[in-house]
Amino acid sequence: MHLVIRDLSKTYPNGTQALKGVSLDIPPGMFGLLGRNGAGKSTLMRILATLQEPDAGTATLGGIDVIREKDRLRETLGYLPQTFGFHxxxxxxxxxxxxxxxxxxxxxxxxxxxxxxxxxxxxxxxxxxxxxxxxxxxxxxxxGVAVALLGNPKLIIVDEPTAGLDPEERVRFLNLLGEIGEDSVVILSTHIVEDVEELCSRLAIIDRGQILLEAQPARAIDALRGRIWRRTVDRDALPALEREHAVVSTKLMAGRTIAHVYAESSPGAAFEPVEPDMKDVYFSVMAGHHGRDAAAPRAEVA
Structure with missing residues (x-):
């Protein structure tokens, strides 16, 4: 049972375009929806959970029209929202x-x-x-997961589940999600790259209401192989580096900045090649660089 989403759009009364023609094909298993806060993830999750109406577009789960047959969808839906309360x-x-x-x-x-x-x-x-x-x-x-699993749902939506959890609880929770993703469509919405990398067989990156990449994580990483380079610089030298090269991410270590740069070939003797990971995929997509699909508004890696 696949979830097929076509051209979903949503604009709020204040003029914010939360979704702009989102289309996705989501097979059974764990599917990661990755994006920063405000990217449109929760709006999409609420529409699929029948809590909001889209302005346009369709979504079907097997033979169920998610938008028009809400009661049928709710019979086979498990939903763990970003925030919830129990007595x-x-x-x-x-x-x-x-x-x-x-x-x-x-x-x-x-x-x-x-x-x-x-x-x-x-x-x-x-x-x-x-x-x-x-x-x-x-x-x-x-x-919350136990409640969501009542009735053996075929669509399970989990919105930002590990935010605020300590590392031990996070690992325990991710293991649980991995177990339930075998027989149903499970959508994991998160801004934490590691959650998607560890759990999901497919992913989509969303920003400002648009899907920028839909891919298998391993193939998305492969598409960057040979294109990510690393250099350590002083913090005050970072602005010059950003002007000269396509810096996709930086992190501070021992008082110095380690920069990852996207380039088709070595950008200079001071750089060393680095094996890419999902963080490089995410930041490259957000920066507009991802393999041969860098210039496209939406990249697909089958």
Whole structure:
């Protein structure tokens, strides 16, 4: 069951164009939607979750019209929004039971089996009777995933799930997402490059409401091989470097700046070649440089 998006557009009353003709083909598995804050990710997620109307365009999941058949879509939708709240005095077990009833699991026996299985799957079984108000951020996110998984959804939307999590919780949460992405279309919306690199078999980079790149991560990295060069410079020399070369990213290390530069061949003796990664892909796309597709408004790497 594929999710097919065609020419989705959305402009808010204040004139902000959140989406500008977005088209994507998303197969089953983990799909990463990568972009900075304000790029249009959450608007797209809310439209797909039937919480907002687009101004134009279509989206279909299998035989379901996402825009016009909202009730049908909701029957097979799991959604973990960027921000959500649970009653702090209710236990995880009771809360999940409540949402299971809302999802249509009215028979006590089967509902109990489903709730128990989800608590174990999300590693919350040992704390199932604790109040949600005592949970860490990562535990609350895992409970949100358990709620999203009720009813065996075929479309799962996860919006900025690891923001604010400590490294240990982040790894645990990403492992959980990797497990659920086997039988459904799972869209992971994030501004964290590592989340997409570690989990997703396909990705899209979005900025200012437009898709700049749709690719398999490994092939997007391959397209940059031999085109990323590194040089260490003093901070006050960085402006001159940026005027002379296509600097795609910089980072500070031991008081000096390490700059990654895009170039078809060596930009000079002071530079050394570097093996590209997803950060280089992301920053190259955002800077307008990505292999032979650099001049195109949208690059596709099959």
């Amino acid at each position: 702090p005095r209710v236990s995880a077990e009771r809360l999940l039971e409540h949402f299971a009833v809302l999802k249509g699991l009215v028979d006590a026996g089967p509902r109990r089996d489903v709730v128990d299985a989800l608590l174990r799957r999300t590693n919350l079984w040992e704390v199932r009777r604790q109040r949600v108000g005592t949970f860490s951020g990562g535990m609350r996110q895992r409970l």
